[in-house]
Amino acid sequence: MKEVAQHLLQVFGALATLLVVLLVLLRVVRKVLRRRRETRAHELRGLLLTALLGEPGEQQVAGDELRGRRGRAWVKVEAQAFALLPKIKGDSRSALVELLLSRGAEGHAAADARSRSQVRRARGAYRLGSLEQPASAPMLAGLLHDRHFLVRRSAVRALGQVGDATYADALLDAVVADHTLTRDAVAALVRLGPAAAPVLSHALADGLVNGDDEHRLTLAARGLGLLGDVVSTTVLVDALSREAYPHLRVAAAEALGLIGSPEAVQPLVRTLYEEDAALRVAVADALGAVSDPSGVPGLAMVLDLNTHEASRAVASALLRLGEPGLRVLGASESPYAAEALAVQRVRQTA
C-alpha cells in the first residue's frame, strides 16, 4: 500500500513536471517557428506580389525565381499562392492561377484529393476549387459523398467555384444526403450563376411531379430565387401551392419575392390567408419585394388578422408598395401601421 501511494505521488509529480516542461517548450518552439514562418511568408508574399503587380521587368524576374523553386521550397510557394488567391481578382488572379498551373498545382491538388487523410482531401478539394478548372468538376462531384464532413463541405464550395452548372443537380443530391451542407450548397449554387437556373428549375418541376425529398426541392427553389430566374416563376408558383411541403412553400415565396415578377402577385396574395405563420411572413415580404400595387388590396385585408411577425411584415410590405400602400397604412388603426410609418419617418429624417 505504501508503495502504491508513493508510486502515485511520483507519477503525478512527474506528470505535472512533464506538462510544465511541455508548456514551456511548446511556447518557445512555436514562437520561434511562427516568427520564422512569418518571415518566410512575408518574403514569399512580396515575391508573389511583385510577380503579379510589379513593373514588367520585375514581374519577369520574380516569376522566374518562383518557378525556379523546387521541392519543399515550391510547396511553400504553392501554399502562399493559394492563401493569396481569394484576396485578388481580375488579371492578377489569372496570372497567379497560370503560375500555379505551370508548376502542376492542379495535379498536386488532385493527388491531395485522392489522399487517405481527410485533411489532405479537403485541402485538395479547396485548391481544385480555387484554380477554377472545369476539368476538376467530376473529381469534386465524387467527393460530395465523402465520409468526412470537412471534405464534403470543401467539395461543395469548390464545385461552386469551378462553375460547371451541370453539377447543380449533384449539389442538390449532396444536401439530401447531408442537410448540414445547406448553407454551403446555397452559396455554391449562387456562384454557379444563371447557367444553373435551368437545371434547378427542371429539378424542381420534376421533383414536384415525382414527390422528391422536400429538402432537395426547397434548395432548388431557394437557388432559383437567388439567381433571379424569371423563367421559373410558373414552377415556383406551383411549388407555392403544395401544402404537403411547408418548407418548400416558404422558400418558393421568398424566391418569388427575389425574382420580382408581377405574375406572382395574385398567387402570393391568395397564400396570405394560409395558417402557416412563417409562410405568411415570407409571402408578405415577397409582395413587398415585388412592389406591384396590385398586391395592396390583399395585404390591406390581412393587416390586422395576423400573428405579430406577419402583421409587421404586411405593414412593411405596404410601405414598400408606394402611395397606395401608404394610404392604407395612414387610414389603418393597426399599431403595426403606426409602427411602419414611424420607422419610415425616422429613416427619412436621418
Place this chain on the structure above:
Amino acid sequence: MDWVGVLSDAMRDTGWFFIGYSLLINTSFLVLTACAVVDFRDYLRRQDFAAYDESFGEPMAPGISILMPAYNESAGIVESVSAMTSLRYPDFEVVVVDDGSTDDTADVLVEAFDMVEVPIVVPSRIETTGSVTATYLSRKGSHNIVLVKKTNGGKADALNVGINAARKALVCMVDADSMLEPDALLHVSRPFADDPERVVATGGVVRVANGSAIQGGRVTAIRMPGRWLPRVQVVEYLRAFLVGRTGWSRMRGLLIISGAFGLFRRDILLEVGGLATDCIGEDAELVVRLHRWLGDNGIDGRVVSVAEPVAWTEAPESRQVLRKQRRRWHRGLTEILLKHRGMLFRRRYGVIGMITLPWFVAFELLAPFLEIFGVVYLGVVVLLYGAESAGWSHPDLVDENVVWLLLCTSLLYAAVLSLCSLVVEELSFRRYQGMRDLAIAIWAAVEENFGYRQISAWWRVGGAVEAVRGTSHDWGDMQRRGLGK
C-alpha cells in the same frame, strides 16, 4: 472490536470514499478534456477550408437581435452599445431593455445615439411582470439600435421583454459588461446556418479580461492578470468553459450556455416561454428547459458550444464579490437541478438525461459538500497524526497511505488536469502569448488547489443551502472595477 479499531476503520473507509470520488470526478474531466481536444482539432483543421470570411456576404445568414438588459448602467452603457454596433455581421439589431433604471441610463442612450420615440409594437408573447413604457429607435447609422423602456422586473423579465421586442430570427443574450470579439456573431451563428433545422441554441466561450488592455469596449492586448483571484479564475474559466463545455458539446450533452454570450432561435424561446423569473440562474435554466422541451416533444435539436467566438468578461477581484457570485451560481444550479430532477435517468432526454444531469448532480451539485467534508477529514487526520506522533493517542488510527493517496487523487490530479487545460489552450487558441502569461497561468493552475478551491466550495455550499431553504437572496452590487477604465 474496540473503539480504536472502529475509529481506525471509519477513518480508512472515509478516506477510500474520498479517494474514489476524487478519482471519478477528475477522470470524468479527463474524458471531457479528451473530447474537447478532438473537437478543437477538427475545428482548427477545417479553418483553412471553411471559408469563414465568405460567411459575411452569404444569403443564408439569419438576422440576429442582440439583447442587452440594463439597470442603472448609465456609466458604461454607451460604450457597451457602441462596441456591439461595430460587430461584423450582415443583419443585426441591438435591443437595449432599460429595466426601470433610477439613473439616466435611457437618457444617455437617447442622446448618444440620436434616438426618437417610435411606437414599436412589443407583443406579450412571453408573459412579463414589468410593462413597456416607451420604445425608441436610433436615427444614427443603420437604425439598428432599439431602446425599450419598461418598469422594473428584474434581469430575466427584461430579457423576456427583449425577446418579445426582437425583430430577428435569432436572439443573442449578452451581459451588459461582456465584450464580444468583432467576428463573434459570424462564428457563433454558423451552426444555425449549417444545420438550420436542428440547432436551437449555441454558446460562445467566455474568457476573463482582467489584466488585458481594453479600448473602446474591445480587448486590444491579452494579458494574464497578476492578482490572485482573477488569475486563478482565468485557469478556472479555461478548464470549465473552454475545455469542459466543448467536451460536453462534443458528446451532445451540453447542459449550460453562459448568460454572458448565448444565441437562441427566437421561435423556440417563444415556444418555451422565455426565461424563468423565479430562478436565479435563469440563463442556465433556460437551456435545461430547452433540452426538456426537445425531449418531451421528441424533437432532434442541438445545443452547441462554439469555441472560437469569445466574450470577454470582468471576473470579480475581491473575495466579497466573488463570494456573492459563486453563491448565486450554485444556488442557481441547485434550483435548476431540483426543478428539473424529473429529467434524471430518462432516456427521452438522451445524453442530457442519462449522463450530463447525473454528472452535474454528482460532481457539481455535491462536489462542494464533499470538498468541505474532505477538508474536515484531512484536518482530523492531521490532528490524529500529530497526536499519534506525540504519543498522546493510539498508533494505527491514521493510515498514512490512504492520506497520501487522497492528496494525490484530489489535489495533484486536479492540478494535472488544470495543466492539461493549459496545454490544450496552448495547442489550440493560445490567447495568452507572453512567457510571463504562461508562468502566471502555470502557477495559478497549481495554487488554485490550495485555498481557492476550498473557499469557493464553502461559498457554494452556502448557495445550495440557500436554494434548499428558499431564503430570499441578496443580489447585492457586483461592484466591478470597470474594464479599460
